[in-house]
Amino acid sequence: MENKKSEVWQNLARWYNNFGHKEITPQDAIKLLKPGNKLFIHSGCSQPQKLTSELYRQHQYLKDIEIHHFLSIYSNNQKILKHKPQDLFRYNAFFLGEQSIRDAVNSGQADYTPMGLSDIPALFHSGRKSIDVALIQVSPPDKNDYCSLGVNVDVAKPIMEEAELVIAEVNPFVPRVHGNSFVHMSKIDHFVYNEKPLLEYKHKTPDETTCKIAKNVASLIRNGSTIQVGLGDVPHAVLNELIDHKNLGIHSDSFFDGFVDLIEQGAVTNKLKTVSPGRSVACFGLGTKKLFDYVDDNLGIEFQPANYTNNPLLIAKNHQMTTINGAISVDLMGQINADSIGPIFYSGIGGLVDFSRGASYSKRGMPIICFPSTAIGGSLSRIVPTLISGSHVSLTMADVHYVVTEYGIAQLYGKNIRERALALISIAHPKFRKWLLDEAKKLNYCYSDQQLATDATGHVIIYPEKYRSVFMIDDILEVHFRPILPTDERLVQDLYYSLDEESRIYRFFRKKKYFERPDVQMDILMDYENILGLIGVVGEVGHEKAVALCSYEKNSTKNLAEIAFTVHNEWRNKGLTTYMLQQLIRIAKEKELAGFNGEIMWENKAMEHIIKNCGYSVKVTAEESGWFFEFLFDENK
Template identity: 40%
Template structure:
């Protein structure tokens, strides 16, 4: 059948499409800047249509109206990664958190988390009847492939990306056209602490290395410190505006990559319009699902990969909590462990957990004798490699518990070192020297 005929027959109003979502069903929403915000807001405006519908996703940049108290009985959120707009609902019991490695999420939609409806955001069809998932391929493509019902917000402001980002119009049940700017995340304003952390991380990066970076102040600070490096590459779960600057400066060329050479590989993108314009129809950017980019075995194909992630708290054994404050879930595992394990399997790969040495305006140490009660161990002491703060670098891989504790104390904040040294001497029955 002609793809234009399929498209026209399945083009409908938001009401016609969204009323097909069944009571008690699981709705998986597109991720981050690929979230179909118009469709979700429309559902919330018409909450009376729905009963006990689960809204499932990772990071959201939308309004999260379905998490409000007045949505009880209509919607319940299932977070695969808790974000700023969903934390309150999860903490207060109107939502749930499902722990999972990012690379395994597409597989969950084939088994433990069957999908009744996928709400996705796509480009208009190309000349071959293909739509691009643009900035959100990650788990979004798997959700669409496994859903009983696929509803697409067709947005002419979504950038068209390559790699494995395409769906045929025949794979989508309902098309709702709605043009809207993508949600933007502005670059961070960097403090001296963050710049120092970035400098320390950059000292571990060599010309020709391939990078995995997240988003936020510390990744931005790392990128800022890389302006004098050469021939860097990108294989990451995501990247943002800072990468664009280094491409334009000739620092990131991807020419030394052994795996996916000459391509910046990622599964989602989040930043400003500058980023979205950069990736639009850019054949040097390759977008793939998370079960490919984040699979540790795939990550390990990148020789000399450097993976940089952040953490909330690290204890003296090297256990890292990167997702909760005590029992309060503030984010999720994401791709941290995927890449840390992939880097450990790669030739000359290294992984870095970078964080300020303190929190709460310097009143709390992030390097602690024990993780807070209830805190999740995100990265185990067996997986951890480098830890970086503004005070230096601690290399933990292959070190004894005593050596680890000593190295971590050396990069803690001076205000807390005496207390940590006291714990060290009591635990290991020796003087700290």
């Protein structure tokens, strides 16, 4: 940037000869405003600081001025908005990104216009909203007299094009970004010159909970996906977990420092994108000097207006479009509230709806909502039976696909209300799950006898994530094993029904035609201590198929556990049972169990072979229907 600053001075004489007559003092610039004017201020990191400061200094003269703003991070707003008389200027925000603006809106001192980011440009292009004066910040003109709007093209480009009067703050610290970001000096009526670094925005260092959420989200994202990340510390933290991904692309409204890291470390290549392959696409940047320096004159990234980047139909053209956005709460039907706390306005619609719908239309697209399971120091559940009175429905239940907390992933798309409620309860904080289930029963969202897995004291069991593993078949096909969840009822039923008659007899020691819910509940409700089961699935989350199942149940009098195995008919002879046995042994040893036992029918030679070759000394006792086995972990063969 310092070199660019010297270039500016070298070019100063040239463009001052052509446009020097347009230079104006900040004081005179603000005095051009007239009562009743509608004013637009450039957003985010691009807010023109000299012009804005002067605007605030003269605020007492701004009678009946309407100020439109998309996203502000300017802390000086508080000085003027807190005790502003109502007959002075009226602030109208399209997104509440800064606390003083939230306070002003919620106290009736400012206005909020709820609109998706993609729709804002059309509001002004159509004339339904007019702008008299636009205050923007731009780079100095190049040799062809074009300035760049820098890292905030978003709604600034469309709105300034409709303004009657354009006043620019020319600043050599503004990066020249490629894309649809350029403004010719002939379109600028007046300018003030300023040399001041851009406003910076820094995300918080993620805490343990945020890191867990980020890891869960990252586990969903496929290599080769095109990603969008919305505002908020939780969505941004996901970028830290994508370093080892391959061939990611970027098509996003916001561009953060974390994207720079992914590009520089090779996780983002953009080569598999369907729209603008080879380039990252965004409409505004929110970050630090690191970001500003990276995008400056970088042909690998283009900034476009919001009606381009946030167009759901364009977003959908990117295959595997994956969107990562935050929320405030979700109810048991799957309705997302992302912009209010009850009736209190908190943020705005932004790009949430645009990108969620675009991703849902995309081939193998994946819209993801992520947030911590609790708020206010853990005293409040963000997963609620029904949204609090006055809360805004940011995404309808039909628009929600994946919801992620630190406790796991709930896939909701295509699920009925009962399945949705149970899936969301399973990723709620354990201390709120019983309450949520009780409320779900009152609302008739689930069965009246629906249960949760609890320990001996009645406390809800925390899911043991550490027992997840992957079994490779022929180094190509992955079978993902994980502890069974209460929401796996349908998966387990489908697996049992896939068994032929002989396999059912081997597994259940009798001919069994039906696998009704009460029976299956016994196989999926476990405390993960005395009763533990693993399910092997193939396919992505939300499209899983169970191919194998194993479990152990501790004997109440001996420190041994009885084991059982089930494998889908089409997945036999691939080593799954041997693998499951070794996984159960590993877990049982950790739980300090002494060994395993069980019963095998005489005809079940395959299972007999696996047990006798388990690596331990197996004791066998003949029974009427088969043989009973037992082996201890401290007695190797």
